[in-house]
Amino acid sequence: MYLMRLSADELHALQLRDGLVAALEAAEVEHGRAGETSAGEKQAWRHSLPVIARDLRDAGLGAVDMMIEYKLPECQGPADVILAGVHPASQAPSYVVVELKQWRRATAAEGTGRFVIANQTGKSKRHPAEQTADFCRALLNSHGSLAGHEESLAGLTYLHNAADHDVADLLRYPRTRLSHVFTRDSRGALIRFLRDRLAAAPGRPAAELFAAGPLRVRLAGLDARGRLDWHTGGFRLASDPVAAQRFVLDTVRAAHAAQDKSALVVTGAAANQGGELVSTAANALDRAGYRTRVLSGPRAPAFQVCDVLFCEESWLRCAAPLPAAADVPDSVRPLLAAMIRSARVPVFVLAGGHVAPGEAEGFGGVIRQVCSALRVPDRHLRLDHEFC
Incomplete structure (x- = not known):
């Protein structure tokens, strides 16, 4: 379930009043999740959430709903944001899982398949697109509203502080519908992507349908470990x-x-x-x-x-x-x-x-x-x- 749900316009207005972090902290208490969020994650609330809200507004998508800190029991951490709205062509519900990263520089850790993040200590990191794709697959496996409508879900990672040349190793990662990657250099492409997936219409009905309650379903094309096998089911070129x-x-x-x-x-x-x-x-x-x-x-x-x-x-x-x-x-x-x-x-x-x-x-x-x-x-x- 999400921590807080509001439109991009509403989030922008809340940020202008300097009330975004306080509102999210109050929501943590209300949902019994107090103390779960680190200081670094709260910094992301302050600096990253307004960025994606700004881009939605610049794309004419201020009415799209943002479900913030959406948790699934089978996933290690929550999705930063799930955008909910209407597809501009089909008029069907359309959703985008967004992973927001404040990374400024990332390089491949040789021979590991992982990445070293500048100015961060500790273990090397997974590619964030892997994290996003895993979360999307978990949603496809658990949400009844997505059963038979896999095309209605997409995923992206947004490194809004990074230039292309600073994360070149990340950009080489193979891409699917569930693992697009954008940087500050490709903000224009991000806006076009969002317009391709979401219409300039209120996202509340789609968000309410999505949040009505995950229903455990078994999708065709799942392998023995419960992961979607894209080679049998669907995202063909x-x-x-x-x-x-x-x-x-x-x-x-x-x-x-x-x-x-x-x-x-x-x-x-x-x-x-x-x-x-x-x-x-x-x-x-x-x-x-x-x-x-x-x-x-x-x-x-x-x-x-x-x-x-x-x-x-x-x-x-x-x-x-x-x-x-x-x-x-x-x-x-x-x-x-x-x-x-x-x-x-x-x-x-x-x-x-x-x-x-x-x-x-x-x-x-x-x-x-x-x-x-x-x-x-x-x-x-x-x-x-x-x-x-």
Whole structure:
């Protein structure tokens, strides 16, 4: 159950009166949760909750309800906020679990899968998107209002004090509908995300439906440990393009912010999905001030220096067709090398992950060989694995 529920507009007004923390402390006493919150968590109430309320208001979503400090018995800690409202397209209830982090810098702890947070002592931390996704899965497993409506729930982590380059290791984390990540540099993308999930309408009815009482249900697609098996039930790339786009976009931003150059190879999307993904990512990066180029269709090569270069497989097949044999023509390698040299982050989007008969590893294998020759690490983003 939540500690306190109010709209973004109401939270903003309470903060202006400097009454937010006092109201939450009073709610702790009322709900028998006094003493559960640390001083650091109360600092987050004061500094983080008004930030997400501000962003909701700036998005025109001031009437959306915010369920603060929502607890579930099976989860170690509460969700910072669950946003409740109406989906702008379907008009059905729509919910977003929000994890708010005041972290300013985070780096991967080598070989552990965990992260070291600047100015924090103690153990290294899990990726916050894992925490958010786990909470979302627990909600899907426990709330009757979500049974059969898994698409109505999304999750995000908001590092509102951090720039992309300060948390580049976090941005490389694989993404699903339940684990989007935003920083202060991607606040515009966060606002677009919220508008995609929530309409400018009162969120109270959806919040009341959600909070009416969790009903223990068993969803189809749960594995033996009670976790949702996304590979059997549902968030396929075809139905979750936004999560795939966010994953690719955040990985590109992390690669651009990293100290060493790397190339990205994206597979698992059909040709039409790949084109849409490239267009969306390139437009978003352009708006954020990156110098972005896209190679698509039967165009002559022009490899001007840029921050990010997107190259679709359709362009490669026009510029340097592979024969029906295992050997790749020598003309392909200089072409790929020129692309890789011209961009801080070269991104190759290969259709479907399909390997045609006789092509061996196709363009993916050749790109890997060229990267190796140039001493540029390559990373393979398998969207058919992450989002199927």
